[in-house]
Amino acid sequence: MTLNDVGEVMGYAPVLIGAGLAGIAVWSVWWVVRYLRADAMTRQSIRQAVRVRRTWKRLAQMLKLCATDRMPTPLASLANTDGKPVKPRILVPELKVTHDAFGVIARATCLPGVGLTEFQKAAPYLADVWRMTRVSALPGDKPGQVTLRGVRVDPLITPTAHTPTGLPPEEYAQWDLGVDEYGMPVFVPLKEVPGVAVGGLPGFGKTSCVNRLVCDWAPSPVVQFVFFDGKVSHAHEGDYADLVQRAFAFCGDDLEEANELLKELVELRRARSASIRNVLGxxxxxxxxxxxxxxxxVIVIDEAHTYFRDHKGSDPATKRLAAFAAENARLTEDLVKKGRSVGFLTLLTTQKTTGDAIPTFIRDVCPVGLSFAQKTADAAVAALGDDIREWPDASPVLLQDPAYVGVAVMSQHGRPGFIRIRxxxxxxxDAARVAEVTAHLVHHPARLLENLTGRTVVDLTKDDPEPPAMAA
Incomplete structure (x- = not known):
């Protein structure tokens, strides 16, 4: 390189330095603006994220989340002219930190001898140093990574609200439940799922949880709803009064009325089964x-025990109710066990998902189960299975405090254990608004099938059927 070339390069130096300083200034302004526009909780999370990045290398060595490389690099070997041993290198996992209102999310790269197990053991100490309520260590998005989630405030005791957008969901049959105890979103896929059982004490969030699903799915023309509400007698009453105009059918607490509607749904299920290959291929x-x-x-059966409870007594009226309840259980079993492949999804809610409320031949074929607060361990086991005994810290019995209204427990898909969800x-x-603007999407599925096949599926004008035979 000649002197002229050097001079030419030096002439560009002020420009390059100026461009670099301008880039730094733009980044600084962007960072400050983002910080000032954030709410108070997010600002605190931003400060915590900065502290996590700044102290990570020192903290990782203190917690033994590092590896020692005693093999010198080629450059170090060439530079070693005095024959002394090359000083080993301390390798610290690379850490990328982001933030949200609840805390920070850090993605760490594993090293030899420093993997998921080591991060999980160190999680309580990370929570103390990072000033977090809790820190979790889970497998990362890519092999060889660990995701550290630290929450400063407990998402379980932080009430949240959801405002439906009124837009069709991006992915059908996906249930957005809320956030887990680490503030991470929880989605439950309901494709190929025949039934969902939801239990919990009155007033702890069962119906609101189902309402969120209905409001999110209502704008989609590929979903039709039918409601059974065992708490009320008429459609204008109760929790589904605001949503009923989005349903093609509604039933209150009358067992005979429920029996008639369930029979129509089973007839529709049979007709779909008989015609699905010809229509859909x-x-x-x-x-x-x-x-x-x-x-x-989507069949929503709220307070399911109303329709299935075994009525005891020898008088004619009680025998009649018992007969209807027994047949209602049989019809619902048909929908749950045989309706999945032809497009039926049944959601059952009740206070205790014990066998007297939801018969076990229905409950045990519902692969998705949630439980809000329960009073007894037996009720928790009925809702979530025997495995909940192995995870006492996640038991819904611990959710009876009013602070946990809206908090549910469910098993973790693909991993052992249970998660708690706000x-x-x-x-x-908002529910009424969504139902009103989507009411034009309501079509009776039986009529839709008739349009496809040219055959009558369900006679919706027929007289009330004869009641089922009374038990002897």
Whole structure:
């Protein structure tokens, strides 16, 4: 390189330095603006994220989250002219930190001897140093990574609200439940799922949880709803009064009325089973997905014990109720066990999901189970299975405090154990708004099937059927 070339390069130096300083200034302004526009909780999380990055290398060595490399690099070997041993290198996992309102999310790269197990052991100490309520260590998004989640405030005792957008969901049959105890979103896929059982004490969030699903799915023309509400007698009463106009059918606490509607749904299920191959070209609706002509039918049975409870007594009225309850259970079993492949999804809620409230031949074939607060361990086991005994810290019996209204427990998909979820509250006026603007999407699935096949599926004008035979 000649002197002229050097001079030419030096001439560009002020420009390059100026561009670098301008870039730093733009980044600084962007960072300050983002900080000032954030709410108070997010600002605190930003400060915590900065402190985590600044102290990580020192902290990692103190917690033995580092590896010692005694093999010198080629450059170090060449530079070693005095023959003394090359000083070993201390390797610290690379850490990328982001933040949200609840705390920080750090993604660490594993090293030899420093993996998921070591991070999980160090999690309590990280929580203390980072000034967090709790820190979790889970497998990362990519192999060889660990995701550290630290929450400063407990998401379980922080009430949240959900405002439905009124737009169709990006992915059908996915239930957005809320956030877990680390503030991470929880989604439950309901494709190929025949039934969901939800238990919990009155007033602890069962119906609100289901309402959120209805409000999120209502804008989609590929979903149709039917409601059974065992707490009320008429559609204008109770928790579903604001949503009823989005349903093609509604039933209150009358067992005979419920029996009639369940029979119609079973007839529809049979008709779909008989015609699915000719109409869809498949034996399973989920292989092509629901459509406006062949929608997913969501059956919500709230306070399910109303329809299935065994009535004891020898007088004619009690025997009649017992007969209806027994047949209602049989019809619901048909929908849950045989309706999955033709597009039926049944959601059952009750206070205790014990066998007297939801018969075990129905409950045990519902692969998704949630439980809000329960009073007894037996009720928790009925809702979540025997495995909940192995995880006492996650038991819904611990959720009886009013601070945990809206908090549910469910098993972790793909991992052992259970997670606790904060479900959001949906205001009645928002539910009513969504139902009103989506009411035009309501079509009776039987009529839709008749349009596809040209045959009558369910006679919706027939007289009330004869009551089932009374038990002897």
């Amino acid at each position: 498949k034996k399973n609706m989920w292989h092509v997905g629901p459509s406006a002509e062949w929608p997913l039918i 479900t959001p509250y949906v205001a009645d006026e």
